C-alpha cells in the first residue's frame with residue numbers, strides 16, 4: 001500500500017467515525033429534547049454533547065457513559081438510545097422518567113443498565129437483552145411497568161452478574177436458565193415483589209448464585225425448596241411472604257450462608273441441625289410458619305426471628321427437648337412428609353390437648369385416628385414408641401411401603417386399620433388378639449421388586465452354601 005493509499009484509508013476511517021459521532025450528536029439532541037433538565041441544574045447547553053454534565057465520550061467522540069441519577073428528571077428516553085453503539089454505562093436511576101424503556105438490544109459494549117425507581121410504564125421489548133453480551137448489571141426495580149415475563153433473550157447476556165427486577169410487574173414462572181451453564185457469572189438474582197408463580201426450577205441448583213431474592217410474590221411461589229440444598233454458593237436467601245411448604249432441606253452444604261429469611265410461608269417439620277449448625281449465619285427469620293419440634297437453638301451471634309406463637313414449636317426455650325409423646329408423633333408426621341393439616345393442629349407440648357386424631361386416657365395416647373386425611377408417605381416405626389396405643393386408624397389414605405414390624409411390640413394394641421391405601425409387603429406377625437385390617441391394598445402380601453430381589457438372592461446364597469456342605 002502506498003503512502004497516499006494509507007492516507008486515504010485514514011481519511012475514510014476518520015470520515016466514518018465523524019459520521020458516526022455526527023449521528024450520535026443527533027441522538028443526544030433527541031435525548032435532550034425529551035428530558036426536562038432545566039429545573040435540575042444539569043447543564044447540557046454546550047453544542048458539543050461530549051461536554052455535557054454526566055456524559056462521557058471516548059477519544060473518537062463516541063458516547064460511552066450517560067449517568068444522570070437522582071436528579072428528579074421528568075420526560076422520556078429517546079427511542080434512538082439503542083444506536084449509541086459504544087455505550088458502556090447507561091444510568092438514569094431515581095428520576096421521574098416515564099414512557100417506554102427504549103430498545104437497547106444490540107448494544108454489545110453496554111455493561112451497566114440502571115433504570116430503577118422511575119415511572120416507566122410501557123413493557124420492555126421482548127428482545128430486551130438480545131445481543132448484549134457485555135452486559136453485567138441490570139436494575140429495573142420499582143417501575144410501574146405493564147405486566148411482562150422475563151424474556152428468553154436474557155440468556156444472550158452471558159456476562160450477566162447482577163439481575164435486579166424487584167417490584168416491576170413480572171408475571172409467569174421463574175425461567176429455567178439461571179444455571180451456570182447458561183449464565184456462568186450470575187451471582188445476584190433479585191425478583192422480589194412481583195407476580196411470579198409456580199416452582200423453583202431445578203436448574204437453580206446448578207447456578208452459582210450468592211443472592212436469591214424471591215420474597216413477596218402475589219399470589220405466590222408454592223412448592224418445596226429442596227433445590228436450595230444444591231445451591232452451595234448462596235450467601236443470602238429471601239423467600240418471605242410466599243406459600244412455600246414442606247420441610248427445610250439439608251443445608252449443610254451452604255457454608256457461606258448469612259441471611260436465611262423464610263418468614264410468612266407454610267413450612268412444616270423440625271428446623272434441621274443442618275441449618276442451626278451453619279457457622280456463617282448472621283440473620284434467620286422463621287416467623288409465621290408451621291415449624292414443629294423444639295424451638296431451634298442458634299449460636300448467640302445469630303439474630304433470630306422465630307416468634308414461638310406464630311409457629312408450632314413445642315416449647316418456648318431454644319433447644320429444650322419436646323415431650324417424648326410429641327417427639328414420637330412428630331416422627332410419625334415426618335413419614336407422612338409433615339402434612340400442613342397435622343402441623344397446624346399439633347401445637348405445643350401436650351398431644352392430649354385436642355390434637356387432630358389423638359385420643360388419650362389421662363396423659364396416655366390410646367388412639368391415633370388419621371382416617372381419610374389425604375396422607376401420603378409411609379407408616380413410621382415410631383408408632384411403637386407410643387406404648388399406650390390401643391387403636392391405630394389409617395384407612396383411606398395414599399400410604400405406601402409396608403407395615404413396620406416394630407408395631408407388633410405395642411403391648412396394648414387391639415386394632416390396626418390400614419385398609420384402602422397402597423400398602424405392600426408381608427403383614428408382620430401380630431399377637432392374635434390384634435385386629436389387623438388390610439382390605440383394599442392391592443399389593444398387600446406381595447413383595448415389592450426390591451424385596452423380591454433380596455429374597456431371590458438369599459435363596460441363591462443358601463442354595464450355594466447347601467451345595468458346599
Ligand SMILES: *[C@@H]1O[C@H](CO)[C@@H](O)[C@H](O)[C@H]1NC(C)=O
Nearest residue numbers: 043044045046047051052053
Ligand atoms: C454550561 O456549560 C457551558 C460549557 O459547556 C458553560 O459555558 C456554561 O457557563 C455552563 N452554564 C452554567 C449555567 O453553568
Ligand SMILES: *[C@@H]1O[C@H](CO)[C@@H](O)[C@H](O)[C@H]1NC(C)=O
Nearest residue numbers: 082103104105106125126127
Ligand atoms: C431492537 O433493536 C434491534 C437492533 O437495532 C433490532 O434488530 C430489533 O428488531 C429491535 N426490536 C424491536 C422490538 O424493535
Ligand SMILES: *[C@@H]1O[C@H](CO)[C@@H](O)[C@H](O)[C@H]1NC(C)=O
Nearest residue numbers: 141142143144145167168193
Ligand atoms: C413498587 O413500585 C411502585 C412504582 O411502580 C412504587 O410506587 C412503590 O413504592 C414500590 N414499592 C416498594 C415497596 O418499593
Ligand SMILES: *[C@@H]1O[C@H](CO)[C@@H](O)[C@H](O)[C@H]1NC(C)=O
Nearest residue numbers: 202205225226227228229230
Ligand atoms: C442436587 O444435585 C444432584 C446432582 O446433580 C441431583 O442428582 C439432585 O437431584 C439435586 N437435588 C435437588 C433437590 O435438586
Ligand SMILES: *[C@@H]1O[C@H](CO)[C@@H](O)[C@H](O)[C@H]1NC(C)=O
Nearest residue numbers: 261263283284285303304305
Ligand atoms: C429478620 O430477623 C432479624 C432478627 O430478629 C430482624 O432484625 C429483621 O428485621 C427480620 N427481618 C424481617 C424482614 O422481618
Ligand SMILES: *[C@@H]1O[C@H](CO)[C@@H](O)[C@H](O)[C@H]1NC(C)=O
Nearest residue numbers: 360361362363364365387388
Ligand atoms: C398410663 O400408662 C401407664 C404406663 O403404661 C400406666 O401405668 C397408667 O396407669 C396409665 N394411665 C392411664 C390414665 O391410663
Ligand SMILES: *[C@@H]1O[C@H](CO)[C@@H](O)[C@H](O)[C@H]1NC(C)=O
Nearest residue numbers: 371372373374375395396397
Ligand atoms: C376417603 O377420603 C376422602 C378424602 O381423602 C373422602 O372424600 C372420602 O369420603 C373418604 N372415603 C371414605 C369411604 O371414607
Ligand SMILES: *[C@@H]1O[C@H](CO)[C@@H](O)[C@H](O)[C@H]1NC(C)=O
Nearest residue numbers: 409410411430431432433434
Ligand atoms: C397376646 O394376647 C393375649 C390376650 O390378650 C395375652 O394374654 C398375651 O400375653 C399376648 N401375647 C403377647 C406376646 O403379647
